[in-house]
Amino acid sequence: MNEDADQLARAARQLIDTDDLLGGGFLPAEHHPLPEVQTSAPAAGAEAPAEMTPAQKAAMLKALDEEEVRTCTLCGLHRTRTHTVFGEGDPSAALVFVGEGPGADEDATGRPFVGRAGELLTKMIEAMGLTRQDVFICNMVKCRPPGNRTPAPDEIAACWSYLIRQLQIIRPKVLVTLGNPSTQGLLNTRVGITRLRGQWQKLPELAPGLGGIDVMPTFHPSYVLRQYTPDVRGKVWSDLQAVMKHLGLAPAARKGATGR
Ligand code: URA
Numbered sequence: 001m002n003e004d005a006d007q008l009a010r011a012a013r014q015l016i017d018t019d020d021l022l023g024g025g026f027l028p029a030e031h032h033p034l035p036e037v038q039t040s041a042p043a044a045g046a047e048a049p050a051e052m053t054p055a056q057k058a059a060m061l062k063a064l065d066e067e068e069v070r071t072c073t074l075c076g077l078h079r080t081r082t083h084t085v086f087g088e089g090d091p092s093a094a095l096v097f098v099g100e101g102p103g104a105d106e107d108a109t110g111r112p113f114v115g116r117a118g119e120l121l122t123k124m125i126e127a128m129g130l131t132r133q134d135v136f137i138c139n140m141v142k143c144r145p146p147g148n149r150t151p152a153p154d155e156i157a158a159c160w161s162y163l164i165r166q167l168q169i170i171r172p173k174v175l176v177t178l179g180n181p182s183t184q185g186l187l188n189t190r191v192g193i194t195r196l197r198g199q200w201q202k203l204p205e206l207a208p209g210l211g212g213i214d215v216m217p218t219f220h221p222s223y224v225l226r227q228y229t230p231d232v233r234g235k236v237w238s239d240l241q242a243v244m245k246h247l248g249l250a251p252a253a254r255k256g257a258t259g260r
Pocket residue numbers: 099100101102103106111112113114115117118139222
């Protein structure tokens with residue numbers, strides 16, 4: 001085999017492996033209908049909710065967490081959780097990261113992305129010149145799937161309304177979806193992260209106020225940790241740089257850079 005063909009074969013294999021690793025088959029074969037948003041909150045009425053003040057947003061998120069999520073028993077994941085993991089950050093954030101679901105460290109603390117993957121996500125955010133307090137970080141499901149398995153479609157469906165309502169309250173400019181479950185779930189597609197990452201997408205009209213929000217899918221930090229190659233890291237960094245440009249953020253000062 002000549003070098004080109006060899007390289008092509010390797011690239012193809014990597015593409016397939018990547019989708020497999022990221023759980024490309026987790027959605028049913030048909031285009032799935034979006035779960036109904038069940039809520040009594042005014043934010044999910046027929047009209048796009050009016051923009052709230054930062055204080056109102058903070059109060060709405062707090063109420064959603066304390067009055068609904070913490071006591072939720074809508075799916076089986078409640079039986080094995082230690083803490084629910086609502087998400088955290090700026091209630092008025094322009095940028096929201098959506099992961100998959102809590103792992104062991106998150107379940108133990110009640111905070112999103114605080115384990116190894118969380119350390120990497122924190123570094124990614126800081127490389128953008130931001131802090132965790134500047135953005136909002138949450139997950140598709142608020143309770144840990146046992147053994148860190150991928151959340152099942154019925155669990156994602158059960159938890160869906162909470163995520164939708166979080167997004168309606170925050171109403172960010174940009175969503176970064178981390179890995180397949182959040183990318184495929186929020187974009188309502190079966191196309192895998194390998195093909196979608198790095199390309200701007202628009203959020204479908206999942207609920208009033210959410211249609212058209214810009215979405216940048218990128219690899220999940222857990223995947224980056226497993227595939228810690230210059231290629232994978234470079235792709236994630238290029239995705240984040242596109243987000244920074246879109247948000248009008250100055251390029252982060254790198255080592256040796258001459259400043260802003
Ligand atoms: N992985 C996720 O998807 N979410 C977390 O909160 C932690 C790890």
